Amino acid sequence: MSNTIALTKEAQPEEDPSVSARLQRLQNNYEDFGMRRTVEGVLVVHDHGHPHILMLQIANAFFKLPGDYLKPGEDEVDGLKRRLDERLAPPTDSRQFNSSHGVDNDWEIGDCLAQWWRPNFETFMYPFIPAHITKPKECKKLFLVQMPERKVLAVPKNMKLLAIPLFELYDNAARYGPQLSAIPHLLSR
Structure with missing residues (x-):
């Protein structure tokens, strides 16, 4: 992780003040657009091997x-690249680094590691569509993102970027939830 440079940028507040507000927005959007599709990147870095x-x-x-x-x-893939740029790319006025530091936002999107399904307007998601569900409300896909050797990232001021070791995630659903704690299993395949 020593070749990753982290800058800060303007805060990016969450769209919803609470979980119930997020689920209500999901329901409103479902009525207008159908099932929500979500993409997230699993960015793997190595620290001390x-x-x-x-x-x-x-x-x-x-x-x-x-x-x-x-x-x-x-x-x-295009949507994930756009979302990674929105969340982690340096602001255009701070791009004093050259392309050898990975500022050109050339995200290398790899395999889809998992799909999680939200059957109802509730918080819980499953790694499968339950048999009695014909119209899931959300599908979330996790993609492996290859980090270049050098990369400049910018983190919103209201967030922290943390490198969580796999042993911390493993079997730790109480702290990270079932989706994040499953990542070590997904990467082992």
């Missing part, structure tokens, strides 16, 4: 992968 996953921490408690929902009809 051990793999770590880059995650954003919000309010010193909530962890998430970089990414978000797609626009209707948007390609998954």
